[in-house]
Amino acid sequence: MIEQQLGRCVASWFEGATGVTGAAKLSGGASQETWSFDIVHAGGTTGAILRRAPPGYGASPGRAAGLDAEAVLMQLAYDAGLPSPRVIHVLTPEDELGTGFIMTRIEGETIARKILRDEQFAKARPMLARQLGGVVAGIHSLPSAKLPKLREMNSTKELADMEREYRSFGWPRPVFELALRWLRERDPGPPKEVTLVHGDFRHGNLIIGPDGVRAVLDWEIAHFGDPMEDLGWICVNSWRFGEIDKPVGGFGSREDLFAGYEAAGRKVDPDRVTFWEVMGTLRWGIMCCGMMQRFRIGPDHSMERAMIGRRSSETEIDLLRLLAPRA
């Protein structure tokens, strides 16, 4: 059924399109879905991705930038020459597909374990950290006049949000308390310069090919804030997938990441990056606890959610390694 709807939609703006095939849902909760499909035309097929909130799910929750803002950000990134899909259509009410947008499909890998272990990425791995430093710098330099309306965050607000969420679970975690205290005492406050922050710049949201990074995805929690947040988040140990001596995504060094960032004309504040790495580690730990809560009280009674709850202890050992290293 979605292929017919997509076919009608595509025919209205893709010249020579005769239909749509191969529609497959890649991911989706109740309120947001991602579909892959091929647009059929005289010259062959063109791969495309639909990201949408189905009809009836208009507003996006809490932290989300919203699909309209995501489309604008992705297009701005593409226009700035950053690795990004191109937005080829923003859904209209006549499409009857809900709200969202259609973008070009970029081939490549997002699964961290493959990127870190498969032979085909062996040449890409040593250059990824520096490359991504340049990409993040590009994101932080996107023309502010063209940016959509987004929430503005800073470390103080983020810390208060995390603490509130942690306390709502009603389950004592001394290591999280230690981290909260450490972070409150070192809160650097608002940054000198507020920029666009991607907010989820890490494995899973980066399409990697044998030639390096091909696309940045998922602008769902983009916001204005401290640019060092993105650099800290990609260093969180949870995204190293076992390669714990390579802090950037399990493939590179902070030095390379920072060099790539500064080569693009921006300045790194390493202390702030460390602060955001600790923040990020705690945030992922609290998110794991949140999965447990949703498993217990929500409609999604899945084993996967339950077991993610048991991964919060991983962030506790990582917090101890950061804040109370032994010997």
Add this chain to the structure above:
Amino acid sequence: MQDEPTPTELIKAVADFLRNEITPEIKGHNAFNLRVGINALDLVTRQLAQESSSDAAEAARLKQLLGMQGSLLELNRVLSERIAKGAVDLQTPGLAEHLWQTTMDKLAVDQPNYASYKRELKS
């Protein structure tokens, strides 16, 4: 008294059956879910084997550290409050060691293959 086999033996038997007989027959997203399920059963087996001794040791350390009696949950609540207020911190004798030992005992059940844990076990 409940009879044998023990819960641990039963869970192990189920996990081994799923791992050896069912896994080769399942494809797609359910293969992923099956692996998660087997991991869950293995976790429960580890918890049944280790929980009572690690809980007892944790409670003994907490009583010493806090100078009070109580259930493990109560003691952890009090420790959390004291850390939040700054009444105890990493300079407090025994706190860092307690947090490390407690966390290592959790990882031994939750995720013994986690790289940070394996590294700390060696050191």
